[in-house]
Amino acid sequence: MLRKYKIPFILGALILIAIVAVAYYTDYLWYQSLDLSQVFLKPILLELLIKSALWAIGFAFILLNVLPLVEQFRIKRLRKIEGIPVGHQQFSISKKVLTLIAFGISLFWVWILPQMWDKILLLLNSTPTGQVDPILGRDFSYYLFSYPLYSVLSGILVSLLFLTISFVIAAYVIGGALSFARFKPQLSAQATIHLSVLLGIVMVWYTLTRGLAMAGVLVSPSSSLFGAGYTDVHVHLPLLKIQQVLGALLAVALLVNIKLKKVRILLAAPALLIIVTIIGGVYGGIIEKFVVGPNQLVRETPYIAHHIQATRDAYGLSNMEEVEYNVDDSGITSSILEDNQPTINNIRLLDYRPLQQHYQQNQSLRLYYEFKDIDIDRYRFDDKYNQVMLSLRELNIESLPDQAQTLINRHFKYTHGYGTVMSPVNAITANGHPTYYLRDIPVKSEVNIPLTRPEIYFGEMTDQFVVVGTLNGEFGHPVEGSEMVTQYQGEDGVELNTIRRILYAIKFGKPILLFSDEITAESRILYNRNILDRISKAAPFLHLDSNAYPVVADGRIFWIVDAYTTSNLYPYSQPTGGVNYIRNSAKVVIDAYNGDISIYKFDENDPILKAWEGVFPGLIKERAEFPQVLENHKRYxxxxxxxxxxxxxxxxxxxxxxxxxxxxxxxxxxxxxxxxxxxxxxxxxxxxxxxxxxxxxxxxxxxxxxxxxxxxxxxxxxxxxxxxxxxxxxxxxxxxxxxxxxxxxxxxxxxxxxxxxxxxxxxxxxxxxxxxxxxxxxxxxxxxxxxxxxxxxxxxxxxxxxxxxxxxxxxxxxSSLDMALEKLFGVSKDETPNQPSEPGEPGDDDQPIIDYNLNDLVSKINQLYLDMETAAREGRWADYGNYGDQLGEMLKSLADLVEQQ
Incomplete structure (x- = not known):
């Protein structure tokens, strides 16, 4: 029966190993293509080394405790033939079998252990913060780096002891060396000695970890705040010191019991610890109710002060400047409006929700383009500081018609989004639509913001792998009646040779990668293109802001993503969302065309980022290296x-x-x-x-x-x-x-x-x-x-x-902010912010809002009619349609005006 399944089992195991190997190797190729091999290799190799060492220690420890149990598995069973006793038959387990059992237990133990490489390297690369906790006097670096590692090591030792002691007790019960007579345990001399040694080790662990438990009080909630309160300081911390001394004494007693072989000592040691812990808990409850409760504010005041200060420190609030803002009863005057023109001119009238709908309807231009969200930034042009709203025209491959959902289209042809749409925050057209600074395909710029590389290969919606450098190229962007063909000129991607085509066909489950004639010797595969996923792989220790935002600079599109370092072990600090310490310590820049990832340090004092700099040298760049063209676009x-x-x-x-x-x-x-x-x-x-x-x-x-x-x-x-x-x-x-x-x-x-x-x-x-x-x-x-x-x-x-x-x-x-301000204050702004800094070219679907009278409307209607005729003669049908829409709006406005009069 076993032979029947041997070959399928071996084949299945080999296939599983091959799939895992392909996944790891292709991941390595991706990291290598970005010069990030250390981020991939260091964790794997170090974790493998750590787990191997722990397995060796665990196997040796379990084996030392299992081999003496050979005699416990020599079991005599009465042998019967047709119901008639004919003698005894002895069953036993050899040392070889026990060794295999120890091997299996240790392997299972190592398998369930948590990841450790990061905690070890962080501790080795940590530096003191210069801040100490107010109770134990420990530097905060102890809580951020030492405490997490020591806690994991403590858990590892406990799990090893638990598995070993459980197996040993079971063996002694099976062998009869441990039994219960009238609820009274009976132990053989060997069992007493063996369990005394193991419990002695437990007591040594218990003694050593009481210091860890003291630190834990400062990073745990108390009755009225997060961190140590009055009862913790005056009852629980002293109790932990008593337990520490008691644990050391009990460890010595159990080691002495190796010679004495007293069952009472073996049972009394853990019982005594439990009793002391219960008494301490009851005493703490009494103190909390009868000492703290009636005078809680007085008792807890110093600890509340620690809690407030630590929380403000942990969330970056301690250096916040507080200013009293006295409201001026004299009111806003024309001179005040004049002095605050930059503020008035940038009051945001556009709301991002309607704006996103407008962009999607009027600027997507093809079914497969989508505006995921709207971002806010500022640009300097025309000697002014202009607040803008913008969004990228990303590719949503799922929006292709069903008949176009072919593998060639999804992975070889439709590979990228195109361009950005940008609007001033306060310029509204006559029919209530936004105006544009950047728009259309190809990109048209109404201001001095050149965009010469508008393709978006890396974005918030780029979840598909694509192959570039193909035989017949990719669809670049739509032109009149067709699609322009282009080839990717960037440097990202993994080159595809025959072996790699096989590997990636296995990785993605796409045989087309192996058989398609589109792939040439120049072809490369681009994957992990979603910018947040991309950063998470490049710097898995960073927590990312939910809102990546694009910047148009130097003729290209860049993504900027704010990144955070966090901890949940900052003494006395109030947690929120699972953390109680956070710093916006880094900003990540990704080129939307090349996919280059650059991480820049933005908090020189953050101890966690400093430690990670030591873990991955060269990964994080200095603040001074942040690109100058992006300097004026960094955001809080x-x-x-x-x-x-x-x-x-x-x-x-x-x-x-x-x-x-x-x-x-x-x-x-x-x-x-x-x-x-x-x-x-x-x-x-x-x-x-x-x-x-x-x-x-x-x-x-x-x-x-x-x-x-x-x-x-x-x-x-x-x-x-x-x-x-x-x-x-x-x-x-x-x-x-x-x-x-x-x-x-x-x-x-x-x-x-x-x-x-x-x-x-x-x-x-x-x-x-x-x-x-x-x-x-x-x-x-x-x-x-x-x-x-x-x-x-x-x-x-x-x-x-x-x-x-x-x-x-x-x-x-x-109808406009101008008119509202004039009605409120009796003055108008010198310069109307409801117009773009430069008028759009003919073909805008809207024109800036103007308060038309009857003559204005008639003149505008006449001009639009002439513009339509000119556009028709020249074959500019898109402009013809836009002028027609505007004419319809003007006629509607004319009807409204006539009705009002």
């Missing part, structure tokens, strides 16, 4: 800022009494989007902060008190120049009422004219969509701006039709 990380803002809701309170009483807890305000309430997200704005000389790009988050709607302050993070990374918390004076976002939303709902107009739109078959409500600080005043989108039955995307502005108890709704 959104996820990091959100975590900091969330922690700040409680940890802006630095006084232990305030913190304990929760007297001034904050929360993130809500606003209306569509018909529901949503949390106000952090948002980027260009504005001049109080005390600064110029406008800058900042990330901002307002706060309101818990269960109240007024605003109490706002957090700003600098993004530009020397202010990059600096946090400022602007607090409104207590007792001063400043409206919060939900209050402004309520004012809008209660305003008779505005609410009536919104109701008319709703009842007329249109849907009103409220955009982001922005709070814009201007010279110690707060301006509130909310765009209003209308989704009509005849349109598939919302159109920005109104802008609502609130200031100093005055609420207005107008």
């Amino acid at each position: 990380a959104v996820d990091y800022f959100e975590i900091q803002a969330s922690m700040l809701r409680n940890y802006h309170m630095t006084d232990p009494m305030d913190f304990y009483n929760r007297e001034n807890v904050w929360e993130i305000p809500v606003e209306k989007y569509g018909g529901s309430e949503v949390r106000v997200e952090p948002y980027y704005v260009i504005m001049q902060l109080p005390g600064e000389d110029a406008a800058e790009f900042i990330l901002k988050q307002p706060f309101t008190p818990l269960n109240r709607n007024n605003m109490v302050g706002w957090l700003a993070a600098g993004n530009d120049g020397d202010n990059y990374g600096k946090l400022k918390l602007f607090n409104f004076p207590r007792g001063e009422l400043v409206e919060g976002p939900s209050q402004i939303e309520a004012y809008i709902d209660q305003d008779p004219e505005i609410s009536q107009q919104i109701s008319l739109w709703d009842t007329g078959g249109s849907q009103v969509v409220r955009g982001n409500l922005l709070t814009i600080p201007i010279n110690n005043n707060i301006l509130y701006v909310e765009p209003l989108y209308i989704l009509s039955q005849s349109r598939s995307v919302p159109e920005l039709r109104r802008v609502i502005v609130f200031y100093n108890d005055k609420l207005v709704m107008e």
Whole structure:
């Protein structure tokens, strides 16, 4: 029977080994192609070395404990023939079999052990932080690097002892050397000696790990906070010291028992430890209830102070500057508006959600292109600082028609996305659509942002492998009536020879890689193209921001991804999301065409990144090496800022009494989007902060008190120049009422004219969509701006039709921000921000918004008609259609104007 299955079993094992080997080797080829071989080889080789050494130790230890048990497996059984006893038959297990058992147990033990290579190398490359915990006086590096490794080693030893002792006890029970008579254990001399040795080792382990347990108290929750509280310091830590001494004494007693062979000593040792632990727990409960409980604030005050300080340190809040923001009752004047033109000119009217819909409908241009999300950045051109919204036109291969879903198309022809679309945040057309700085295929630029390499081989949606350098090339980008053919000119990818074609056909399960005539000697395979997956493989120790953002610079598209180092073992710090320490310690740059990965250090003081630099020398580049063309596009990380803002809701309170009483807890305000309430997200704005000389790009988050709607302050993070990374918390004076976002939303709902107009739109078959409500600080005043989108039955995307502005108890709704500001303050801006810095070329689907009178409309309609005739004569049918759309909008506006008059 066994021979029957021997060959299939061997073949199956060989196939499995071959598949694993192919996976590892092709992974190695990928790392090698990026010059990242150390990231692949070092963990594998070191882990193999560690596990081999541990297996040898475990095998030797188990074998030493198993071989003396040979006699326990000599079992006599009564032999019967046809039910008649005829004598005894002896069964035994040889030393060879016991050796195989030890081999199997040790192999299983090593298999279940956790990964260790990273903890060992981090400890070897760690340096002191210079900070010590306030209770044990240990440097924080102990908790970040030593504690994790020692904890794993402790668990490894415990698991080995557990497996060994379990097997030994089972053997003695089987052999009769360990039995129970009237619940009283009976042990042979050999069993007593053997178990005394093993329990003695357990006691040595227990003694050595009490110091580890003391450190664990500082990274565990207590009754009222995270970290050691009053009861921990005065009961639990002293108890651990007592247990440490007791464990050492019991270890000696058990070793002495090797000679004494007393069963009582063997049983009393663990029982005594259990009793001491129970007594300590009961005593701790008494202290907590009768000493701490009645005077908790007094008892816990110093430990609450440790907790607050550690949490602020761990989340990068201790260096935050706090500023009192006194609201100026004198109001906004024309001179204030003049002084704050950069802020006014960059008020973001576009909302990323409707904008994404608009891009998808009007700029995807082919079914297989998709805009995954909208990103916000800033660019300098025309001597101005311009905030923009942009998105990349990525390839979504799943959107190809079913008949086009061939392997050739999926992996050889449709290989990349193309170009970017960019809009100013505040320029709106007459029919409520965004205008463009970059648009179309091929890319047209209305400003000085050249894009000569628009292809996107590496992005957020590039999940397929592709083969480049093929016989007939790839589809480059659509041209009139066809597709332009191109060849990849980048350096990424693994060259495909015959052997590698076989290997990759196995890896991806695609025989076409082996048999296709498209593959030539120049062909290369590109895979792991999703930028987040790509970074995770190149630097698996980094946690990545959820929002990668593109930058157009030097004629190319680059991705910038913020990366974090984290820990859950920072003493006294409050955890959130499974971590209690986080730093935005690095930024990763990926070329969207070449796929090059560059990691740059952005936090010189982060001990975790420093250690990883030692683990992988040369992987992380210095801050000074960050590309100059990207310097003005670095952003304060959104996820990091959100975590900091969330922690700040409680940890802006630095006084232990305030913190304990929760007297001034904050929360993130809500606003209306569509018909529901949503949390106000952090948002980027260009504005001049109080005390600064110029406008800058900042990330901002307002706060309101818990269960109240007024605003109490706002957090700003600098993004530009020397202010990059600096946090400022602007607090409104207590007792001063400043409206919060939900209050402004309520004012809008209660305003008779505005609410009536919104109701008319709703009842007329249109849907009103409220955009982001922005709070814009201007010279110690707060301006509130909310765009209003209308989704009509005849349109598939919302159109920005109104802008609502609130200031100093005055609420207005107008067709443009210009008109709203003029109505509020009686002045207009010198320069209208609702127009792009450079007018678009003919063929724009929209033109910048203008407040038309009857003569203007007639003139514009006449001009559009002439433009249509010219476009038709010249065969520019795309322009002809765009002019026709604009003409339709103008005629609609004319009808509205006539109706109003």
